[in-house]
Amino acid sequence: MQKRVAAIHDISGFGKCSLTVALPIISAAGSECAVIPTAVLSTHTGGFKDFTFRDLTEDILPIAEHWRREGIRFDAIYTGYLGSFEQIDLVCKVIDILRDENTLVVVDPVMADHGKLYPIFPDNFPDGMKKLCAKADIVIPNLTEACLMLGIEYNDGIFTEEYVKEILDGLLAMGAKTPVLTGVYFDDKKLGAACLENGEIKYAFADRINAMYHGTGDVFGSALIGALMEGFALQASLEIAAKYTSGCIDRTLRFQPDRTYGVDFENELPKYLKMLGK
Ligand code: PXL
Numbered sequence: 001m002q003k004r005v006a007a008i009h010d011i012s013g014f015g016k017c018s019l020t021v022a023l024p025i026i027s028a029a030g031s032e033c034a035v036i037p038t039a040v041l042s043t044h045t046g047g048f049k050d051f052t053f054r055d056l057t058e059d060i061l062p063i064a065e066h067w068r069r070e071g072i073r074f075d076a077i078y079t080g081y082l083g084s085f086e087q088i089d090l091v092c093k094v095i096d097i098l099r100d101e102n103t104l105v106v107v108d109p110v111m112a113d114h115g116k117l118y119p120i121f122p123d124n125f126p127d128g129m130k131k132l133c134a135k136a137d138i139v140i141p142n143l144t145e146a147c148l149m150l151g152i153e154y155n156d157g158i159f160t161e162e163y164v165k166e167i168l169d170g171l172l173a174m175g176a177k178t179p180v181l182t183g184v185y186f187d188d189k190k191l192g193a194a195c196l197e198n199g200e201i202k203y204a205f206a207d208r209i210n211a212m213y214h215g216t217g218d219v220f221g222s223a224l225i226g227a228l229m230e231g232f233a234l235q236a237s238l239e240i241a242a243k244y245t246s247g248c249i250d251r252t253l254r255f256q257p258d259r260t261y262g263v264d265f266e267n268e269l270p271k272y273l274k275m276l277g278k
Contacts, residue, residue, distance in 0.1 A: 003031040003075040003229040006067075006098060008060075008091055009218075010081055011037045012044040016262025017215030018081055022222045026078075028269050029226025029276060034074070036063050036094065038087055045120055046214050047260035057087055064094040074103050078225050079132070080218060081110040083120075088128040095135050104228065107136035107176070108221045112144040115154045134175030138234070140193075140221055142183045146171060159184050161201070168196035178234065182220060192242040193220075195234055204238035206246035211253050215262040220245045223272060230276050244272045 005026050009018035019035055026033040038060060042052040077095055082088050095105055109129035111121050126148040133139045133149065147154040150170040155163065164184060171179030178197055185191040185208055192205035223244045227237035248263040256264070 004034060004073070005031050005076040005078055005225055005229065006034050006036065006074045007222075008036045008038060008077065008079040008082075008094065010039040010041060010083065011035075012041045014042065015044040015046075015048070015214060015260065016265065017044045017218045021215055021218045021262075021265060022078065022080070022225075025219065025222035025265065025269070025272070026226050026229075028273060029223070029230060030278070031075070031226060031229040034067075034072075036060055038081075038091075039083055044214060044260075045118070055083070057084070057090065060087065060090045061093060061097075064097045068097050073100060074098050075229060076104040076106060076225055078106045078108075078221065080108045080221060082129075082132075085125075085128045088132050092132055092135055104138065105136045106138045106140065106221070106225055106228075107133050108140045108217065109133055109145050109149065110217060112148055113142060115144050115147075115156060117144075117148060130174055133171070136176045138178045138180060139171055139176040140180045140182055140217075140224065141171070142217065143167070143181065146181055149174065159186055164194045165201060168194060168201060172196055180234075180238065182217070191246070193238045195238060197234055202235045204235055204242050206239070206242035207250070209246055209249040209253060211249055211259070213249055213252060213259050213261075213263045216245050216249060219248055219263060219265050226272075227276060232276075240272070240275045243275065244268060247271055 007022040011019040023033050040054040130149045146167045168179045180195040182193045184194045190205035191208035194203050220241045223241035227240045247268045248265045252263040
């Protein structure tokens with residue numbers, strides 16, 4: 001039976017992030033990807049001037065309620081970038097409406113990087129994301145997002161296992177059933193994710209490419225959902241997602257110097273599918 005995912009993100013028309021990434025990657029992995037677009041923008045907000053923004057907050061709940069009336073069930077709900085506290089509250093409601101006991105809820109609390117909240121968000125935005133993360137089966141923050149939600153110091157030197165444990169324990173206490181921390185590295189060769197599953201910390205690494213491209217968090221999250229829906233265990237899925245994302249960055253580095261344009265995830269899809277055994 002084909003799996004069905006509900007992806008709840010904005011659609012940034014240009015720039016390869018949010019729904020323009022989630023739809024093709026999750027679909028390529030073999031799952032159906034239904035979408036609740038939370039806003040339509042001309043580009044993402046990370047580096048372009050004067051982008052257009054059409055808010056779709058009013059449509060979020062009616063879409064979910066329509067799906068419920070139709071009796072549509074979901075194997076996963078995947079949320080990412082959200083533009084306001086109101087949207088966070090609505091997405092909490094959508095999760096209550098659409099989830100059943102077998103639905104996997106994955107929350108990426110997209111709001112910050114490199115020690116800083118994206119300038120578009122108010123300082124207390126992490127409190128809102130905390131509430132949403134508490135409803136999740138799996139949360140996938142980066143170090144900055146995790147530290148902001150937990151109120152612990154952001155320390156982006158070389159990671160230590162103690163620091164990773166402190167953060168994962170904090171995320172678990174926050175209410176997320178299975179916390180994942182992304183962007184973890186112990187040297188300059190490998191980068192990946194750490195997860196806390198059944199009391200045990202596990203790691204998944206791929207080659208570390210020394211370049212930051214926009215939208216790679218969404219590439220990683222989408223590839224993770226795709227692999228989980230294909231029945232891979234969490235650690236294996238994290239490894240597939242890390243390797244795929246690393247491959248996308250490596251490929252893009254050779255021809256695209258503009259980091260705001262996102263990565264060539266399209267031409268790495270065959271390798272992703274191979275890792276999925278397809
Ligand atoms: O990739 C996350 C993302 C999604 N959507 C919008 C964004 C960002 C990150 O900046 O601006 C609109």
